[in-house]
Structures are given as C-alpha cells and as structure tokens.
Amino acid sequence: MNLDQAMQERRSIRGFKPDPVPRALLEEVIALANRAPSSMNTQPWHLHVLTGEPLEQVRRGNTERMLAGVPPSREIEDYAGYDGPHRARQIEIAVQLFEAMGIERHDKERRQDWVMRGFRQFDAPVSVVVCFDRELAPNTIAHFDTGAMTFGLVLAAWSRGLGAVINGQGIMQSPVVREVARIPEDQVILTCVALGWPDEGFVANDVVSRRRPVGEIARFLGFDEAQAAE
Numbered sequence: 753m754n755l756d757q758a759m760q761e762r763r764s765i766r767g768f769k770p771d772p773v774p775r776a777l778l779e780e781v782i783a784l785a786n787r788a789p790s791s792m793n794t795q796p797w798h799l800h801v802l803t804g805e806p807l808e809q810v811r812r813g814n815t816e817r818m819l820a821g822v823p824p825s826r827e828i829e830d831y832a833g834y835d836g837p838h839r840a841r842q843i844e845i846a847v848q849l850f851e852a853m854g855i856e857r858h859d860k861e862r863r864q865d866w867v868m869r870g871f872r873q874f875d876a877p878v879s880v881v882v883c884f885d886r887e888l889a890p891n892t893i894a895h896f897d898t899g900a901m902t903f904g905l906v907l908a909a910w911s912r913g914l915g916a917v918i919n920g921q922g923i924m925q926s927p928v929v930r931e932v933a934r935i936p937e938d939q940v941i942l943t944c945v946a947l948g949w950p951d952e953g954f955v956a957n958d959v960v961s962r963r964r965p966v967g968e969i970a971r972f973l974g975f976d977e978a979q980a981a982e
Contacts, residue, residue, distance in 0.1 A: 802878070
C-alpha cells in the first residue's frame, strides 16, 4: 500500500474481530511510527501496549467507574466542549455513525451502549496507551510531537491491514489505566489507540468523515507573483 492510498483510505475503526494481533507486527508498526518528526529530535513519547487480561482490567475499571458516576479524570487539560463549526462537525460525524448503526435519536439504551463501547475501547484486542515525558508537560510542542507519532501509528497500522481509532474515552479514567499498565510517574497519559483487525460486518467501519476542501483550510500567498516572473 503506497502512502497516498493509506492516507486516502484510512478510516477510524470502531468494530474489531477478536483475533489477536501478533507482537512482531505491533513492533513493526511502532517502529514505523517512531520515525515521526519531533522538535529538536526530543522524541517525548512512550507507548504502553495492552492486550489480554491487563486490557480487560482497564475495560472493567473504566466502565464500572463511569456507570457509578465517577467524574472523568484525565491527566491533560480538559476542554469545556466545542462550539461553532467545531461543534457542527462533531455532530455531523455522530449523525453519520448513528445512521449507519440504525440508532434512533430517541433510543437512549443503544446510545448509552455506544458511549460505553468507547470506554471499553471498542472491544479491540489491543490498546496502545500514548504518554509523553512529564517534564515537558507545560510544553505544548511535546503534545504536538506526540500527536504526530500517533497519526504515524494509525497510518502504519492501516498499511498493514490493521484498523485503529484514537480514543480519548479509553483513558477518561486515567487512574485505572495508570495502575493496571504500571505507567511510571514521570510520564503523562495523553490518549490511547484501540487497534486490531477490522470487522468487515460492523457497518460503522464504513463511515468516512467528510473533510473541508483545500481552499477552505489553506491560503496561498505570493504564488501569482512567482508564477508571473517565470
């Protein structure tokens, strides 16, 4: 799979087969992601790769705490919510997913189940907990760098036939994740990636989020003058 194909065809996968993912394949994917650029080559990221019983413990802890009404506890600064065009795009993808799954607006039970799937990390066979060095916590460039590596991770996974979704719900109860994964105190939990073999029968996996056109996101300055001078 070439780069164009991987970037154009990649989708967020929220339904997985239960089949295990070989450790050797995960190491290959991580080695590719590790080529991500970082400021001054600082490489601030750390990955904790969970499967089997440790991942089941995280799932149970997340869901039990959320159902018990324990407030979310994340280690990075949270946001109050999205407004304006950001909120509109958030609603748009939710509508696309619910329509694909046949979840009606009034169906509170199925909507709640969908939310809980996120806290279960979409029942994926692998979860990659993404962290970065705590000493760089005030440095937002470290967040940016770790995000670049995380995109590399999901892109490399896709190129190998694996599906993934970057899933902040999976670490919403970060104390559970930290305890089970034995994450060192000198690392901050940023997000996690649910990863595994895509379930072709899970219809939400076919949803493709819409993207703004280039003309809406990019401005080009000086090109007319440069072309006229040629």
